[in-house]
Amino acid sequence: MSLTRVHDAWAFRFVAMASPCELLVDTDDRAEADALGRIAQAEASRVEAAYSRYLPGNVVHRINHAGGAPVAVDDETALLIDYAAACHQMSGGRFDITSGALRRAWKFDGSSRVPTAAAIEAALAHVGWHRARWADHVLTLPAGMEIDFGGIGKEYAVDRAAGLIAGRTQHAFLVNFGGDLFAAGARVGDRPWAVGVDDPTRPGEASVYRIEIKRGGLATSGDARRFVLHEGKRLGHILDPRTGWPVEDAPSSVTVLAPTCMEAGTLSTLAYLEGPGARAFLEREGVTFWVL
């Protein structure tokens, strides 16, 4: 955790959800930046604790270990599940929080190891939101199925933190949790925030784009860090739950600007799942995007 001065703004940095996180506040007031940074950190930690699938005792753990029994969930979780269900429905099944079993079959370690067809087939039997029963705060998953908020949790944490901070400050700020971010307002002098998009081939080293935004959520989907090489093809870690295979001929990076980080994240994921049709999809949706 650190507080540093970056381009006339204070940057509060910490690590959460296995990612570098930061809050930029457009102010000279160090104490205020520190207080707001702690809010961001607390919220990131809270969302991580509540929805990480690695932490025993939380609601995700309870659902994934219910063994076919119904699980009642709290209001916030219900809302998240509703959101995921809505995304599943509007994406025709491409977006699915139950694709965890597939993710265990695939190891995206940069090697060329690909699971066998039988292994994929077996995993697919435990995938599919349509198999879940979801009504009135109660979720029932067939035994062996799992849910995973990995696809939306970080974006959710960004929007939540931004919402909490917005209620506490008049200054412009930017929340960035591992590359998913939300900018709240233009900086002093109506200046935008400048955001660099990583070169997918050299993540963390070079930016290929500089995006300027004043307000909105920005999220990127791609195979920047995790992929396998298969028959000369680079397969990204985003799996199509309908086939069990990574999306073929997908762009290496899709960045979308939307009113909230959640929307940006979901749209970039859905675009990525379109494979070569990513660009056409985003054009159809009429959003601002950058595809590499």
Added chain:
Amino acid sequence: MSRSVRGRAALVLLAATLAVATAGCATTVHPWDRDLLAQKRMQLVPSPMLHAVDQHVYFSKEGSTGGDDVGGGGCGCN
């Protein structure tokens, strides 16, 4: 026919027209059906200020004035 009789006749005619028109097609409008009526543009006088400016212009340019605003309509909320 004198003017005042004509005036009263006009009033009664207008009243009758209104009553018949509204009685014929009146439907019960439930409190929760007043979404459109609650809109500002559905008020009898959507902008009191522009209305006042108008009335002032007409008052100073014409021989007759009047036509007071009345209450009613709106969201019907409590």
Added chain:
Amino acid sequence: MRLQLTRPEPPSPIRARLRAAACLLLASSLPSAAHAEAGGTSSLDTSLLIYGERQRADVLEPTVRFTRLFASGQAFSAQVGYDVITGASPTGAVPSGAIQTTTSASGVTSSVAAGEVPTTTFHDKRLALDMDWRQPLGTVLTSTVGGHFSREKDYQSVGGSAKLALDVMHRQVTITAGAGINRDDVFPVGGTPQGLTDGTGPTDPARQAKNVTDGMLGITRVVSRRWLVSLSGTHTAESGYLTEPYKVVSQIDTTSGESVGQLTESRPGARTRNDVLGTSVYHLGEDVLHLSYRYYWDDWQLNSHTFDVKLRHDFNERTYWQPHVRYYTQTPAWFYTTGLVSVAPLPDFASADYRLGPLRTATLGATVGFHMGSAPGEWTVRGEYMRQSLKSPSQGEGGGEGGDDARKGASTSATAPTSAFNLQVPPLDIVSVVVGYSIQF
């Protein structure tokens, strides 16, 4: 009879649905500034009227209105307006030296007047304050009390009004009753001249009072989910000094057709006005249609019809436009005259004020409402073109019906002026622009 409104699916279903889903999630789980927003809400409306008559008066009128709603349904509003009027106003005298007349057996002549209408130039400022307070009394009664004050160089008006609205039939019908009193004082520069004199005589230095009382009764009815109608009537009694001190009446020598003199005008000391106003507001699905009709009559024999149509079309939540058409027509007051026959005995009352003449006004205008980017507040810009003209007796109901029978039936046996000629003046063109800005906070 309920119309079902069907909307086509938006062209980008995923983005729109995603937006709704994200809003739902974030809104429900996040605290917001809702606590701060609760309680009263206030709005501030400002407008600037720019009004110009061709070759006559120009008016600049900034207005500010503040409204505050309180938690238990009370509302307070205050409005301040300031007008600056400069330019010329017709005196009532006929255009000089350009009258062609033809005498007839009736003694009434017809003529055409060309050239400039005599006017006086003036510069005046007026300050007007209005305030009202609305107070619910229980669940179905609402009272409103208001006060009014305005002041200019030679005129002051103070008044108050009270209104009571009763909701019946589950608020589908509202009955409104109200009353108001107003006290005006006129104190012309140089004193008040005697009526129908040449103005050189002694003037009255005292303030001239004018008292106005009115009562109104109205009913508003919700006909359907998208239709609202209302009908109201007002009865107003005015007494006191109702004359315009600076207006004059020409005396015409009917043989030469020349104006031989000017007399100050004189009006009766009482006037009883009535009007009925019917209004309909109909929601067409996307557009809203406002229709109104007013019938007005008074014991000066001035009757008028006013038709008003506005159609508001919303392009989206932030932009709309509203075309407006208005038509107004009136019969002249019984003592209205274009000019007096110089050799005839003086009538009791006479005025050549065109506003009491066989006047017609046609108005065509449009309002545009919009928001500036993401900045708060709504802007409105309205432009209107008004054309006022005096009807000749052959047109419409003007003059013809104002015969002696009607006059005597409703009024005293005062003598009416006989017009020396029929006046034809070019129509008056008026252009006005209102720029408004409203913000809620």
Added chain:
Amino acid sequence: MRGWIRAGCLLIALCIVPTTTRAAAAPVVGTPMPRFNLPAVSGTVNSDSLRGHVVYVDFWASWCDPCRRSFPWLRALHENYAAKGLVIVAINLDKDRVAAERFLVKYPAPFKVAFDPAGGTAEAFHVQAMPTSYLVGKDGRVLETHAGFDSKQVAAIEQRIQKECAP
């Protein structure tokens, strides 16, 4: 003037007569709460599942100003009494779900929100004004109803809720 009064009375009579016969009575208090099963923000809300709880049913719409004023209070009510067994069900009567969702963005509702665009539930509850709320006891009977939202009544309602929630 007398003619005026006569004409006014005639008009008022004409306007009122056509609807007098449709006036609905409002029984409700003391009777069992009408049953409903409505789509909610998450899943559905079924009145049967509320049995045994003190329930506060609030009918609202996005275009209704007093409803807007009532939401922060409902929120506070939820925060203070949810743990003591109070269930708040805010039934939205907007025809347009998007309008309701926009409202919820501005006025967050951590309690149950259900949607009844057709208004059938409101009809069953004999809703007379917007908003109208019903306090329902553990036995499922309506204890009291409140038409409109008046900040002066809030304390009395809270007292009653406190009393009903007491074990």
